[in-house]
Structure formats: structure tokens, C-alpha cells
Amino acid sequence: MIVIPAIDLRGGRCVRLVQGDPRRERRYDEDPAEAALRWIRAGARWLHVVDLDGAFAGRPVQLEVVAAIARVAAATGVKVQGGGGVRTESDMAALLDAGVSRVVVGTAAETLPGQVLRRYGERLAVAVDVRSGGLAVQGWRRMRRADPTSVARRLAARGVRRFVYTATARDGTMAGPDLAGLRRFLAAVSPLPVIAAGGVARVEELDALRALGVEGVIVGRALYEGRLDLALLAAGTPAMGTTAARAPAVGATATGGAAPRSTAAPPPDPGGAAGTC
Numbered sequence: 001m002i003v004i005p006a007i008d009l010r011g012g013r014c015v016r017l018v019q020g021d022p023r024r025e026r027r028y029d030e031d032p033a034e035a036a037l038r039w040i041r042a043g044a045r046w047l048h049v050v051d052l053d054g055a056f057a058g059r060p061v062q063l064e065v066v067a068a069i070a071r072v073a074a075a076t077g078v079k080v081q082g083g084g085g086v087r088t089e090s091d092m093a094a095l096l097d098a099g100v101s102r103v104v105v106g107t108a109a110e111t112l113p114g115q116v117l118r119r120y121g122e123r124l125a126v127a128v129d130v131r132s133g134g135l136a137v138q139g140w141r142r143m144r145r146a147d148p149t150s151v152a153r154r155l156a157a158r159g160v161r162r163f164v165y166t167a168t169a170r171d172g173t174m175a176g177p178d179l180a181g182l183r184r185f186l187a188a189v190s191p192l193p194v195i196a197a198g199g200v201a202r203v204e205e206l207d208a209l210r211a212l213g214v215e216g217v218i219v220g221r222a223l224y225e226g227r228l229d230l231a232l233l234a235a236g237t238p239a240m241g242t243t244a245a246r247a248p249a250v251g252a253t254a255t256g257g258a259a260p261r262s263t264a265a266p267p268p269d270p271g272g273a274a275g276t277c
Contacts, residue, residue, distance in 0.1 A: 003234070004046045005223055006049075007069060013027055015027045019170075020171060026221065032065055032069055042229075045079070055084040059085045060085050066082050067098040092124070101123065102125055104126075107127070109155055122161060126160050127166060128185070130168060130178070152185065168198065170198040171199065173199055177196060193214075196212075
């Protein structure tokens with residue numbers, strides 16, 4: 001199982017949104033390519049890049065920033081999977097042209113022809129963004145009443161070979177992963193690989209996800225705020241609550257300066273999900 005740092009792009013910066021809510025933004029890096037280089041130096045083998053502006057617009061917006069990250073990664077042999085606003089085959093091609101190795105498409109993949117899904121093969125992963133038993137779609141701003149496992153099975157039958165499962169209510173909260181939901185999802189799509197995302201902040205949670213059999217785990221806020229140490233994780237050493245490879249505060253350097261901080265006030269507790277932030 002690999003740990004995949006998340007680089008979420010908004011307005012050209014590296015940010016995290018609590019539960020995908022644009023009103024609850026935490027800003028970390030002015031230069032996303034520098035963030036990518038920091039995670040690469042800490043031992044990342046893959047980076048997960050999301051164009052949040054693209055997700056809200058319904059089309060890729062920050063292709064130049066994605067390309068800059070991909071160039072940094074390619075120079076060191078690290079791969080990038082990228083998404084955000086990908087709806088069509090031309091959107092997929094644009095991201096691949098920008099240098100990503102794998103395109104992440106939401107359940108809009110259902111509208112793509114099966115021959116496209118099969119042709120992209122390992123260069124494609126479908127994001128299944130789960131909320132309240134249904135799916136969060138269109139930049140997580142709308143709910144779709146559909147069983148995530150049924151949708152995934154249909155897509156697998158049409159040629160999809162990998163999934164990214166995100167518990168959207170936990171994303172950016174550091175409240176822990178959705179182990180029960182993941183267990184059901186893994187059983188539904190086995191033996192296809194699944195990458196998990198949402199809420200991870202503790203080594204014990206990584207151990208639990210490894211035991212479930214996920215291929216990888218996307219981690220964002222816990223890395224940026226120093227709750228998990230990527231360098232020690234990459235080396236196979238348990239690490240929690242350390243400061244190595246932390247994101248700097250806006251305006252500080254990656255090798256020194258102020259401790260990481262958010263530019264937003266701590267969000268309210270939405271029913272307890274963010275209470276452990």
C-alpha cells in the first residue's frame with residue numbers, strides 16, 4: 001500500500017477544502033510545484049492532483065499548473081494522477097498531454113463509451129465520491145441517489161480497472177476513514193484495485209486500511225499539518241505528530257519559517273465529523 005500526497009489546486013495555490021466546501025478552505029502553498037517537490041523529496045511515488053476550480057467549472061481549468069507539477073515529478077521518476085472537472089474524452093486527453101500518468105474521472109465516466117474506458121485502461125481511475133449512502137457529484141455540490149457499489153460494478157463491467165473511493169463527509173477533517181464503507185466497496189469490485197481517501201490522520205488508520213487491502217491511500221491535511229510524516233512512512237517507519245516534510249505557512253519557506261497554519265478559522269463541527277481536527 002502506498003501513501004499518495006494530495007495537491008488540491010484553487011486559484012493557482014495549494015489548498016484543502018474541508019468536506020469539499022469552498023467556504024472552508026485551508027491554504028498551504030503559494031507554489032504547488034514546490035509542494036510537489038517537497039513530497040517527492042520525502043519519498044512520494046505518486047501524487048494526487050485535483051483541479052478544484054475545474055471541478056466547480058465542469059472542465060479542466062489549471063492545466064498549466066498541473067503541467068508544472070507533472071514536469072517536476074517526471075524529472076524524478078514520480079507519477080501523477082490528476083482530475084477535477086474531467087467530463088469528456090477530450091478533457092482526459094488534455095490532462096494526459098499535461099503530463100499526468102493517470103486521469104481521475106468522476107462517475108461522469110458512466111456517460112463515456114465503453115470503448116473509451118477500455119482504451120484508457122490503466123491510465124484511468126474512476127472516483128466514487130460517497131456521501132450519505134449516495135454519490136456526491138458535480139464538484140460535490142449535488143447529491144445523486146445511487147448505490148455506489150452498483151455504479152462501480154456497472155463501470156467495471158464496461159472496462160474500468162481502478163477506483164478511487166472518497167468518503168466526502170470525512171475529507172479534510174482528519175476524523176478517520178470510512179472503514180465500513182470501504183470494506184463493502186472492496187468486496188463489490190474485487191479484485192480491482194481501490195485507492196482510499198478521506199479523513200486519514202493516524203498511523204493506526206493506515207494500518208487498518210492496509211489490512212483491508214487497498215492499493216493506496218490519498219492523504220492531504222494530515223501531511224500538510226504534520227500529523228503524519230511522509231518520509232518516515234515511505235521508509236516503513238511509524239510516524240505521527242512529527243514536523244518533517246510539513247507544509248510551510250503561506251509566505252514561509254519549505255525548510256524553515258513559521259509552522260503550518262490555515263488562513264481560515266477552524267470550521268464548526270458538522271455533526272461531529274470535524275470534531276477531531
